[in-house]
Amino acid sequence: MSTPDGFLLVLMLTAPVVGLLIAFVLGGRNAERVALLTMPVGLIIAVTIAVALWRSDAALVYVLGGWAPPLGIVLRADGLSAAMLVTVAVVICATGLFARAEFRTPEAVPEARAPFSFWILLLSVWAAMNMVFLGGDLFNLYVALELLTFAAVPLVCLDGRAETFRAALRYLVFALFGSLLYLLGVALLYGAYGTLDIAMLAAVVRPEPVTWVAGALMTVGLLAKTALFPLHLWLPPAHAGAPAPASAVLSALVVKGSFFILVRLWFDVMPAVPGEAGAQLLGALGAAAILVSSVVALRQARLKLLIAYSTLAQIGYLFLMFPLAFDTGSGQLVSGVALTGGMLQAISHATAKAAMFMTAGLMYQALGHDRIAELGGVARALPMTVFAFGLAGVSLIGLPPSGGFLAKWLLLTAAVGGGQWWWVAVILIGGLLSAGYIFKVLAQAVGAPNVALTLRAPVPRHREAIALVLALLSVLLGLVALGPIDLLQIARPGLALVHSQ
Amino acid sequence: MTSVTLFGLLGALLVGLGLFGLLVHPHPLRKILSFNLLGGGVFLLFGVVARRGAGAGLGGDPVPQALVITGLVVAFAATALAVVLLLRLFQESGSATLRTDAPAGKDAGGAADH
Numbered sequence: 001m002s003t004p005d006g007f008l009l010v011l012m013l014t015a016p017v018v019g020l021l022i023a024f025v026l027g028g029r030n031a032e033r034v035a036l037l038t039m040p041v042g043l044i045i046a047v048t049i050a051v052a053l054w055r056s057d058a059a060l061v062y063v064l065g066g067w068a069p070p071l072g073i074v075l076r077a078d079g080l081s082a083a084m085l086v087t088v089a090v091v092i093c094a095t096g097l098f099a100r101a102e103f104r105t106p107e108a109v110p111e112a113r114a115p116f117s118f119w120i121l122l123l124s125v126w127a128a129m130n131m132v133f134l135g136g137d138l139f140n141l142y143v144a145l146e147l148l149t150f151a152a153v154p155l156v157c158l159d160g161r162a163e164t165f166r167a168a169l170r171y172l173v174f175a176l177f178g179s180l181l182y183l184l185g186v187a188l189l190y191g192a193y194g195t196l197d198i199a200m201l202a203a204v205v206r207p208e209p210v211t212w213v214a215g216a217l218m219t220v221g222l223l224a225k226t227a228l229f230p231l232h233l234w235l236p237p238a239h240a241g242a243p244a245p246a247s248a249v250l251s252a253l254v255v256k257g258s259f260f261i262l263v264r265l266w267f268d269v270m271p272a273v274p275g276e277a278g279a280q281l282l283g284a285l286g287a288a289a290i291l292v293s294s295v296v297a298l299r300q301a302r303l304k305l306l307i308a309y310s311t312l313a314q315i316g317y318l319f320l321m322f323p324l325a326f327d328t329g330s331g332q333l334v335s336g337v338a339l340t341g342g343m344l345q346a347i348s349h350a351t352a353k354a355a356m357f358m359t360a361g362l363m364y365q366a367l368g369h370d371r372i373a374e375l376g377g378v379a380r381a382l383p384m385t386v387f388a389f390g391l392a393g394v395s396l397i398g399l400p401p402s403g404g405f406l407a408k409w410l411l412l413t414a415a416v417g418g419g420q421w422w423w424v425a426v427i428l429i430g431g432l433l434s435a436g437y438i439f440k441v442l443a444q445a446v447g448a449p450n451v452a453l454t455l456r457a458p459v460p461r462h463r464e465a466i467a468l469v470l471a472l473l474s475v476l477l478g479l480v481a482l483g484p485i486d487l488l489q490i491a492r493p494g495l496a497l498v499h500s501q
Numbered sequence: 502m503t504s505v506t507l508f509g510l511l512g513a514l515l516v517g518l519g520l521f522g523l524l525v526h527p528h529p530l531r532k533i534l535s536f537n538l539l540g541g542g543v544f545l546l547f548g549v550v551a552r553r554g555a556g557a558g559l560g561g562d563p564v565p566q567a568l569v570i571t572g573l574v575v576a577f578a579a580t581a582l583a584v585v586l587l588l589r590l591f592q593e594s595g596s597a598t599l600r601t602d603a604p605a606g607k608d609a610g611g612a613a614d615h
Contacts, residue, residue: 070564071564139568139571142572142575146575146579150579153586157589160593161593162590165586165590165594166594169529169583169599173523173529173532173533173583173599176583177523177536180519180536183543183572186568187543187546187547187565190547190550190565191549191554194554194562
């Protein structure tokens, strides 16, 4: 049955949808106004959900139309959902404020294509992400996944250059391939067990061939959408070619949507099915992503591509939590330190990467290019921007007290505790490599210009400030260790943690 | 061979063909068509699941049928979006290839507009 605060979940789902419908109907420059009005409302609802969850210490549930599963579907929020809801709301709000200068409808015309599309799509991405976090039914999650794709792909080609259409189309092909594999897995699971409700399925699912096939299909599909090595080739051109606010949303949030469903699948639906081999394989792919993508990032000549490859590397860290969460005693994945570390990595990467793409956009706007070799002197011209880039970098590298540090520390703790020392090596080498590509940019930026630096356009202070605030959030996220980190484990099966460290 | 087995095998065949096309054909339009073939196979499997899970005296389990209808709408929307992107790519660049090393002369026109 629905919990007393369950209606909050409905509000969370409907707020961005209502906003985007009103924006679509009113059209023109009203789209921006409606979107900016919707954002604080959504943020307040997300925070309210987190507070309600914290107070009640149990999952929020809403049974749609009073029809209980397996006939009906439920919305369900546990600690993971609440943390992601708040993160996404914060990043969307910041991106909205940041994008105002870039996606303002010109005075001369009643409506312009790119701004109108951007504000509608931004709300669509938000709505789809919320559905991913709240869905309690595998088919519902499929629909959410597709909505997310449809909202994200056009963001890639907002400025209408041929190469961005190519990147968008390639992204769409990968995404559709992924979602159909996922749907095929859903069909097999329904055929075998007759339900798609996550809680009911978890109770009946058994390690047998049909579950292995379904799980493998769904996992590969979700990996393609999350851009895990070696299914990552679509991501760099798509994320680097998009306008800065769109890149921020794509890189910080959209890839986390399919990742979140993967976590639901492995930890909640079939924790005992993949076995140690499956978990180690996923971890190995993550490790390969960290090492290969970091090295490729080091070799990039353009800033936005470097940041996109850094996203691929940071996605790799998310997958280290699967082998680390595997408990050999019970033979299944348990919600413990590793899961908390992995989700914290997702959250701190979201804020840091959004900030980083914003700073790259500001540098591009000011210089007219983003060639790293010619960034000399930009730190003197745009000190706040470069400082924000550096702070975001601190979190990506994993220096204390940042969120990235705490995330990697928890993963390291789990690795040492479980005697899986090889992941320790991967985490440490990955940290060194990311320090390499961050300092490569910073060294150029604070160095002397090799050609006289001319700023093409002034950079508004408030846009720099928004990137700085996001970067600061990412750095200060490490302080959640003092308490709020337990939010992640509310209504999760398994251990209560983490303060023993 | 029962009809359920037959349709199950046909669904698997369609899924295989679609996957093959999606992975092997470089041309985007063929990829879009392969995606629809793959989708058709998946929907057929849902139909098989519905027939197999039907209660006594009923033609089928209604839940997978509802899922198929939703899936069809989603696949249709996906195809429309893909075709529009492909058309715009062709308008901007004069070619409809996904390769980034496409002939430079053809690309220049689209890129210069901005």
